[in-house]
Amino acid sequence: MKRISTLFIALTLMLFGVTSAFAHSGGPLDNLAGNPPDNNNCTLCHSTFPVNSGSGTLSLTGLPANYTPGNTYTISVNLADPVAARWGFEVTSLDAGNNQAGAFVVTDPVNTQLSDNTGSSADFLKHTSTGTYVGSASSASWSFDWTAPASGDVTFYFAGNAANSNGFTTGDYIYTSTESSSAQTFPSFNVSLTYVSGSPVPAGGGNLTFDVYLLNASGQAQDFDAWLASEYEGGAPTTLVLRSFTNYQAGWAINRPGMFFPVSGAWAGGNYEFFARCGNEPNTVWAEDGFPFVKSGTGLAEFVPTVPENVPEIFGEPEPTVHAVVHDFALRGNYPNPFNPTTTISYSLTTHDYVALTVYDLSGRLIATLVDGYRDAGHHDVSFDASGLASGMYLYRLNSHGQTQSGKMMLLK
Numbered sequence: 001m002k003r004i005s006t007l008f009i010a011l012t013l014m015l016f017g018v019t020s021a022f023a024h025s026g027g028p029l030d031n032l033a034g035n036p037p038d039n040n041n042c043t044l045c046h047s048t049f050p051v052n053s054g055s056g057t058l059s060l061t062g063l064p065a066n067y068t069p070g071n072t073y074t075i076s077v078n079l080a081d082p083v084a085a086r087w088g089f090e091v092t093s094l095d096a097g098n099n100q101a102g103a104f105v106v107t108d109p110v111n112t113q114l115s116d117n118t119g120s121s122a123d124f125l126k127h128t129s130t131g132t133y134v135g136s137a138s139s140a141s142w143s144f145d146w147t148a149p150a151s152g153d154v155t156f157y158f159a160g161n162a163a164n165s166n167g168f169t170t171g172d173y174i175y176t177s178t179e180s181s182s183a184q185t186f187p188s189f190n191v192s193l194t195y196v197s198g199s200p201v202p203a204g205g206g207n208l209t210f211d212v213y214l215l216n217a218s219g220q221a222q223d224f225d226a227w228l229a230s231e232y233e234g235g236a237p238t239t240l241v242l243r244s245f246t247n248y249q250a251g252w253a254i255n256r257p258g259m260f261f262p263v264s265g266a267w268a269g270g271n272y273e274f275f276a277r278c279g280n281e282p283n284t285v286w287a288e289d290g291f292p293f294v295k296s297g298t299g300l301a302e303f304v305p306t307v308p309e310n311v312p313e314i315f316g317e318p319e320p321t322v323h324a325v326v327h328d329f330a331l332r333g334n335y336p337n338p339f340n341p342t343t344t345i346s347y348s349l350t351t352h353d354y355v356a357l358t359v360y361d362l363s364g365r366l367i368a369t370l371v372d373g374y375r376d377a378g379h380h381d382v383s384f385d386a387s388g389l390a391s392g393m394y395l396y397r398l399n400s401h402g403q404t405q406s407g408k409m410m411l412l413k
Contacts, residue, residue: 026129028161030115033090033124034176035157036098042088042161046172054173056081058160060091066184067148068284072105075146080139081162081173087133087140090126091158098122101154105145112142134165151183186279186286187218193276195291196258203297205265205308210291211257212276212314215376221249225281226315228261230305231273238305239282243315251378254315257370258385264308269297272305312342312383331398331405334384338410341387345370345407347398348379356399357382367394386411 034041043051062075077089095101099120106114111131115124125144133140148154156179163172191214198208216222228241240261261274275290332346345357357371367389370382386394391413397406 027113027126028088028090030090030117030124031122032159033092033157034159034178035092035094035122041159041176042090042172042174046161046163046169046174048170049173051174051176054081054083054162054175056084056162056173056175058158058175058177060156060158060177060179062143063146063156063179063181065181067154067181068184069148069150070285071283072145072147074107074143075156076141076143077158077160078139078141079160079162079175082138084162084164084173085135085137086163086165087136088127088131088161088163089140089142089158090124091156092122092124093146093154093156094122095149095152095154101152102149103147105147107145108143112144132163148181148183153180153182155180186284187216187220187222187224189222189224189278189287190215190217191276191278191287191289193274193289193291195274195293198260198263199293201263201267201293201295203265203269203295205263205267207260208263208274208293209258209260210274212259213253213255214276214278214315215253216248216250217376219250221247224248224278224286226254226276226278227281228314229275229277229282231275232268232303232305233270233272233299235302235304237275237282240305240307241311241314242281243313251376253376253378253380255371255375255380256314256383258368259312259314259383260385261312261314262308262310263295264306265297266308267295267297267305268300268303269295270299270303329400329403329405331396331407332379333407334396334409338412339386340412341389342383342385343409345382345384345396345409346379347382347405349375349377349400351401352376353401355380356397358397358399359384360395360397362393362395370396384409 032040032042041051057080059078062073077091079087093101100122104114104123104125106112111128113128117123159176161172161174194211196209223246225244227239229237229239231237272293273290274293275288277285277288279286329350330348334343334345336343355371355375359368361367391411394409
């Protein structure tokens with residue numbers, strides 16, 4: 001009786017084992033991509049041959065050696081074997097701590113599916129039952145999208161099953177491989193975009209006022225783009241203002257408080273994000289800063305912000321008079337002068353120091369404080385908007401490191 005029971009149990013295990021293995025044609029279990037910590041793969045169910053012992057190949061295409069943080073890439077797992085006629089795969093992407101790195105997006109739900117696990121646990125993208133491509137000889141491929149993380153090294157672990165489609169788990173070849181990618185490093189820039197006023201913007205439109213600051217802190221001259229962009233209700237960003245820089249020297253900075261952007265009345269009502277960015281417009285962002293604002297009025301589905309007329313030059317004159325090495329503390333005047341209604345005041349600092357730049361009328365009354373804080377060594381440009389002032393002569397004064405210099409400017413309306 002004991003022998004009969006033992007035989008019954010053995011047969012039951014064999015049957016359940018085969019049933020479980022066939023069930024996996026709808027998609028393998030998680031943690032079979034050859035990934036740590038257990039480094040398991042499809043040989044747990046298909047164990048006729050040692051892993052990577054066949055004459056086939058397994059590869060991953062579409063993953064750059066250096067990814068751009070936040071970018072989305074279309075990636076393919078490619079499996080080939082001359083004796084196979086049914087296929088399967090599983091892939092995951094992990095950081096150095098073996099946590100999920102980036103996000104998988106299923107773009108072919110007929111042939112691929114995703115185990116989207118909670119928290120930092122690894123996610124696994126794998127074939128569906130249809131995605132085993134029954135009867136397809138020689139090769140198979142599966143594609144998906146992957147959105148890169150904000151930073152860090154990423155390793156893709158992937159496994160493939162090149163099966164002979166005999167209805168059993170025997171005679172199949174299993175392959176595993178890895179591919180790595182590191183976050184692309186960008187030149188060091190400091191970008192600051194600080195909200196001043198204007199939100200909520202009236203339904204008929206109005207000016208959004210802000211301070212913008214950009215510094216090349218990379219230690220080397222750079223070619224790059226600087227731009228303002230806006231997003232409506234979480235949609236795609238739209239570039240609003242763009243300027244390209246060539247041979248922009250280390251230590252150069254643009255400091256423009258009190259700048260404004262005219263939000264058109266044609267913009268839909270709702271919630272916006274406003275950004276200042278530098279890098280390679282539109283998708284490669286080296287550094288950015290931003291703030292939210294609200295536009296009154298009626299919302300519109302999938303509205304795309306448009307560029308209104310009369311947008312001021314946010315990032316300065318086309319050829320800024322800046323110097324890589326500053327040898328003296330100097331107030332370099334304003335241009336244009338006379339002006340109406342805006343002008344740019346330029347000054348230079350020899351060291352990182354506290355700066356106060358103020359504007360007065362001829363009676364000595366304080367009209368505006370353009371700079372009140374620490375600034376880096378180098379040349380700086382500051383915009384002054386006198387839209388609300390009467391025509392006449394005005395004085396501006398620069399104080400830093402115990403030194404004071406003054407200048408005069410004429411507003412003509």
